[in-house]
Amino acid sequence: xxxxxxxxxxxxxxxMLVLTMVIFGLMHAVPGGPxxxxxxxxxxxxxxxxxxxYGLSEPLWRQYLNWLWALLHGxxxxxxxDPTTTVTGLIAHAWPITLIVGGITIGVxxxxxxxxxxxxxxxxxxxxxxxxxxxxxxxxxxxPNYVIGFLLITxxxxxxxxxxxxxxxxxxxxxxxxxxxxxxxxxxxxxxTRASTLEVTYSDYVRMGRARxxxxxxxxxxxxxxxxxxxxxxxxxPNIPNILTGSIFIEATFALPGLGQYFTTxxxxxxxxxxxxxVLVVAALWGTCYILSDVAYTLVDPRVRLEGLxx
Amino acid sequence: MDEPQRERLIGETAEERLSRMxxxxxxxxxxxxxxxxxxxxxxxxxxxxxxxxxxxxxxxAGTKNAVHAVLPNGAALADQQYFVQPFDSTGVTYKALDFxxxxxxxxxxxxxxxxxxxxxxxxxNIVPGAAMSWTQAANKLxxxxxxxxxxxxxxxxxxxxxxxxxxxxxxADPKHAWDFTWFWSGVIKxxxxxxAGKVPDTAIGVKQxxxxxxxxxETVGPIAFIPSACxxxxxxSAVALEKHGSGLYNxxxxxxxxxxxxxxxxxxxxxxxxxxxxxxxxxPFKPPIDYLIGKIYNGGDMLPRFQTGQVxxxxxxxxxxxxxxxxxxLKGLKVYKNPNxxxxxxTFFNCxxxxxxxxxxxxxFAHAVNRGPLIDSLLAPLAIPAYGYLMPxxxxxxxxxxxxxxxxxxxxxxxxxxxxGYPGGKGFPSVTFNWWANAASNTEAVVQALTxxxxxxxxxxxxxxxxxxxxxxxxxxxxPTQLQMGFVSYGMDYFDASNMLSVYKSGGRHNWDNAQxxxxxxxxxxxxxxxxxxxIYTQAQELLTDQAPGVFIFHLLYGYLYWPYLKGxxxxxxxxxxxxxxxxxFFATSSSLTELYVADNVGSxxxxxxSGVL
Numbered sequence: 001x002x003x004x005x006x007x008x009x010x011x012x013x014x015x016m017l018v019l020t021m022v023i024f025g026l027m028h029a030v031p032g033g034p035x036x037x038x039x040x041x042x043x044x045x046x047x048x049x050x051x052x053x054y055g056l057s058e059p060l061w062r063q064y065l066n067w068l069w070a071l072l073h074g075x076x077x078x079x080x081x082d083p084t085t086t087v088t089g090l091i092a093h094a095w096p097i098t099l100i101v102g103g104i105t106i107g108v109x110x111x112x113x114x115x116x117x118x119x120x121x122x123x124x125x126x127x128x129x130x131x132x133x134x135x136x137x138x139x140x141x142x143x144p145n146y147v148i149g150f151l152l153i154t155x156x157x158x159x160x161x162x163x164x165x166x167x168x169x170x171x172x173x174x175x176x177x178x179x180x181x182x183x184x185x186x187x188x189x190x191x192x193t194r195a196s197t198l199e200v201t202y203s204d205y206v207r208m209g210r211a212r213x214x215x216x217x218x219x220x221x222x223x224x225x226x227x228x229x230x231x232x233x234x235x236x237x238p239n240i241p242n243i244l245t246g247s248i249f250i251e252a253t254f255a256l257p258g259l260g261q262y263f264t265t266x267x268x269x270x271x272x273x274x275x276x277x278x279v280l281v282v283a284a285l286w287g288t289c290y291i292l293s294d295v296a297y298t299l300v301d302p303r304v305r306l307e308g309l310x311x
Numbered sequence: 312m313d314e315p316q317r318e319r320l321i322g323e324t325a326e327e328r329l330s331r332m333x334x335x336x337x338x339x340x341x342x343x344x345x346x347x348x349x350x351x352x353x354x355x356x357x358x359x360x361x362x363x364x365x366x367x368x369x370x371x372a373g374t375k376n377a378v379h380a381v382l383p384n385g386a387a388l389a390d391q392q393y394f395v396q397p398f399d400s401t402g403v404t405y406k407a408l409d410f411x412x413x414x415x416x417x418x419x420x421x422x423x424x425x426x427x428x429x430x431x432x433x434x435x436n437i438v439p440g441a442a443m444s445w446t447q448a449a450n451k452l453x454x455x456x457x458x459x460x461x462x463x464x465x466x467x468x469x470x471x472x473x474x475x476x477x478x479x480x481x482x483a484d485p486k487h488a489w490d491f492t493w494f495w496s497g498v499i500k501x502x503x504x505x506x507a508g509k510v511p512d513t514a515i516g517v518k519q520x521x522x523x524x525x526x527x528x529e530t531v532g533p534i535a536f537i538p539s540a541c542x543x544x545x546x547x548s549a550v551a552l553e554k555h556g557s558g559l560y561n562x563x564x565x566x567x568x569x570x571x572x573x574x575x576x577x578x579x580x581x582x583x584x585x586x587x588x589x590x591x592x593x594x595p596f597k598p599p600i601d602y603l604i605g606k607i608y609n610g611g612d613m614l615p616r617f618q619t620g621q622v623x624x625x626x627x628x629x630x631x632x633x634x635x636x637x638x639x640x641l642k643g644l645k646v647y648k649n650p651n652x653x654x655x656x657x658t659f660f661n662c663x664x665x666x667x668x669x670x671x672x673x674x675x676f677a678h679a680v681n682r683g684p685l686i687d688s689l690l691a692p693l694a695i696p697a698y699g700y701l702m703p704x705x706x707x708x709x710x711x712x713x714x715x716x717x718x719x720x721x722x723x724x725x726x727x728x729x730x731x732g733y734p735g736g737k738g739f740p741s742v743t744f745n746w747w748a749n750a751a752s753n754t755e756a757v758v759q760a761l762t763x764x765x766x767x768x769x770x771x772x773x774x775x776x777x778x779x780x781x782x783x784x785x786x787x788x789x790x791p792t793q794l795q796m797g798f799v800s801y802g803m804d805y806f807d808a809s810n811m812l813s814v815y816k817s818g819g820r821h822n823w824d825n826a827q828x829x830x831x832x833x834x835x836x837x838x839x840x841x842x843x844x845x846x847i848y849t850q851a852q853e854l855l856t857d858q859a860p861g862v863f864i865f866h867l868l869y870g871y872l873y874w875p876y877l878k879g880x881x882x883x884x885x886x887x888x889x890x891x892x893x894x895x896x897f898f899a900t901s902s903s904l905t906e907l908y909v910a911d912n913v914g915s916x917x918x919x920x921x922s923g924v925l
Contacts, residue, residue, distance in 0.1 A: 030782070031781075031782045031785045031786060032781035032782050032784065032785030032786075033781075033785070035490065036781055036784050036785040036788070039801060039802075039804075039820075040493050040813075040814070040819065040820055041493075041788045041819070041820060042490070042492065042493060043492060043493060043496055043503065043506065043507075045485070045503075045506050045507035045508070046488070046489070046490075046492040046493070046496075046506050049485045049486070049487075049488035049506070050488040050490065052488070053486070053487075053488040080404070081404040081406075082404065082405070082406055082580060083406055084406065084407075084559055084562060093581075094581065150612060150615075153612070153615045154615065157615055157619050158615050158618050158619060161619065161917070164619070164621070165615040165616050165618075165619045165621060166608070166611060166615075166616060166621070167582075167606075167621065168582060169923070248609075248610075251609065252401075252608070252609050252610030252611045253610075253611045253612070254611070255582075255606075255608045255609075255611055255616070257579070257581040257582040257607075257609075261609045261610075265401075265404075265609070268779055268780070268781060269404060269781065270781055271404075
């Protein structure tokens with residue numbers, strides 16, 4: 001197991017290195033730089049002063065090596081968006097907010113999705129199944145989260161006045177963003193859980209268990225649910241980095257000062273150091289989640305052996 | 312507002328609600344009880360709000376606030392004297408709180424820690440700020456400002472000419488790399504050279520006069536608009552600048568130095584900026600509002616934030632106003648409208664390449680825009696047609712003489728296109744019309760309408776291409792420009808025609824070079840006689856509109872809603888018929904700062920309690 005993990009994480013590091021080169025080249029290939037949004041064109045001397053100040057007057061390869069060297073020393077640079085802090089400081093400030101909302105969203109959506117999916121499957125073709133499938137699953141997948149967000153704000157903040165329309169600082173600020181954010185992954189989870197559970201429910205070994213007189217409860221918990229969980233890991237794993245890196249729509253709708261907004265603003269503002277740092281965060285998170293998903297397979301399915309795979 | 316009134320606002324009385332209540336079954340009772348409990352929990356989570364009674368509450372009239380301003384009649388108590396403004400940070404960055412640190416990345420509530428030489432009143436007149444008076448030298452090559460004595464910085468040092476000198480020198484320092492150097496380039500003597508590193512920044516034409524209260528600004532030639540441009544002489548403290556090496560000392564509450572009525576309390580540029588009263592303030596302009604709170608949102612809908620009392624005001628779009636008009640609790644609110652920075656939205660052309668190097672093609676495009684219906688259907692009531700580059704009300708702006716150059720006349724447009732060699736649009740190359748999305752001016756719909764109309768009237772093929780703003784500006788400002796035609800805006804920097812009209816100066820933003828126009832601008836800038844300046848700038852506007860290097864489409868108006876507890880002359884209608892807080896906004900550069908207060912009816916409205924923020 002350790003050898004397998006070592007190999008996978010080493011590969012991830014190499015992937016990240018190549019990725020930084022590609023992204024560095026791409027972001028400099030896009031027209032415009034971080035200081036090109038002035039109303040009137042700056043005099044060339046003034047623009048040269050700015051480029052020199054931010055280290056952008058050097059050749060591209062040297063800029064990349066400078067960045068890489070700083071990275072190896074734990075320095076992600078200074079964001080153009082906010083030169084009074086460091087990229088590390090900015091991420092450390094914004095990410096916890098995203099992690100709190102994202103963490104609760106994962107909990108709510110995964111547990112909720114599993115429950116909804118299982119209940120739908122176990123009450124297959126009943127009104128409960130219809131209600132859960134059509135209302136929760138379909139609406140959750142079909143409605144964009146910002147639409148849900150505006151609906152929630154209109155009902156719970158504007159009409160009822162129960163919850164704040166947005167902002168960050170009190171526990172109540174988490175409730176509406178989590179509901180809006182969780183509906184899609186919950187619906188996704190519910191649909192896959194339902195399909196997977198139904199498939200297992202009608203499999204031969206479950207029928208055999210019933211024939212042997214095992215109780216419904218034992219069959220459901222021991223044989224159906226555990227087995228139906230295996231394909232869900234494929235869904236759950238990749239969704240985690242998506243949620244933990246935030247959503248610009250959710251953050252904009254609910255005025256959360258989280259990390260999600262920077263994925264868009266850093267690109268639009270050509271904030272090179274921040275773009276590079278975010279790419280590293282996303283790559284590391286995605287890579288780690290995929291590796292952990294593979295490990296999780298071995299825990300729920302005894303037939304899977306990582307050593308075998310790595311060979 | 313009394314209780315029955317409040318109930319009518321929400322649609323029904325308590326008796327009506329009671330009479331509608333059904334008889335509850337046991338299950339219904341449990342469900343209702345559960346819902347009630349959930350409501351109670353949620354309401355408890357929602358945090359404190361001040362939801363008031365109906366009549367005037369306790370008054371603070373006659374009492375003094377933290378900066379010793381006497382609160383006017385009808386004002387609320389001092390603890391309610393805070394003003395919460397929302398700011399949308401989409402597409403912008405907030406790095407500093409001072410104009411001379413950065414212009415394009417200034418945070419909300421910037422430029423409150425100082426007093427500029429001059430200020431603007433609601434009628435856009437230049438009025439004294441830190442300077443009591445100003446005069447131009449007999450040779451017209453310098454201006455002298457007399458600074459009022461006794462204004463103290465919060466670090467105990469007096470505000471003098473030295474602060475303005477140090478600040479302007481800092482702006483020209485190549486190491487500082489200020490992002491707005493064009494503002495003083497070609498205006499202050501030796502400024503351009505200092506920015507290029509050819510002379511030290513100490514050589515720029517900003518000097519102390521006869522005493523420490525006298526500031527002399529030497530210009531590159533006779534320049535009449537210096538007092539207007541001096542609206543942006545918002546100084547940093549020379550002592551603090553020397554100590555810290557940059558103006559960033561003002562984004563840290565522990566190092567902030569202010570000679571204005573406010574000082575930094577909180578700087579969280581992604582969420583909240585709070586300015587507290589500067590209790591050491593000794594200046595003449597004392598605002599009734601004690602605390603300024605800037606709430607920063609990266610997008611999202613501002614209307615619910617206003618409705619729920621999170622903010623005291625907001626800049627409403629045309630769509631917002633339609634929603635407001637249909638919302639019972641809001642439709643009684645007055646909508647304030649003003650031109651803010653006198654913004655124009657226009658289509659520019661690459662005038663040095665076919666087909667737009669032909670003046671008749673450009674004129675054909677100008678006459679093929681039907682501004683009235685376009686504005687009525689897409690932008691009303693927050694826009695007016697633009698027949699020239701300057702908005703009515705802006706200094707030296709004219710409209711009537713320009714209409715003949717740019718009025719909607721499809722026959723004339725077709726005739727001009729035919730004379731250009733494209734009868735009925737035949738042979739006219741396919742052109743790309745570039746734009747970037749801006750929600751306030753509804754650009755997406757406007758460019759589609761313009762394109763459809765050009766294609767229909769002229770029989771040509773104009774294609775739309777959207778870009779992100781950075782790419783758009785980069786391509787537009789390349790020499791030669793990389794955009795055939797595009798849709799863009801410009802808002803004024805200072806209140807004088809020399810500013811807005813300079814956009815079309817040769818070598819400026821667009822690639823239209825016209826020596827006659829340049830000459831008119833130079834003469835207008837140098838001329839001191841107002842009537843003569845009007846004549847010169849009228850000629851310049853006629854020339855610009857006739858030559859049609861761009862087609863001017865509309866001037867944007869800004870719509871504002873304020874909760875009725877905000878009162879004062881700052882919101883009154885000015886001589887042009889505009890109301891609400893006028894440009895440059897609620898800042899030290901504006902007289903509105905001292906003319907707004909929270910009234911004693913504040914308790915009648917739901918307003919978020921900001922004691923946690925303060």
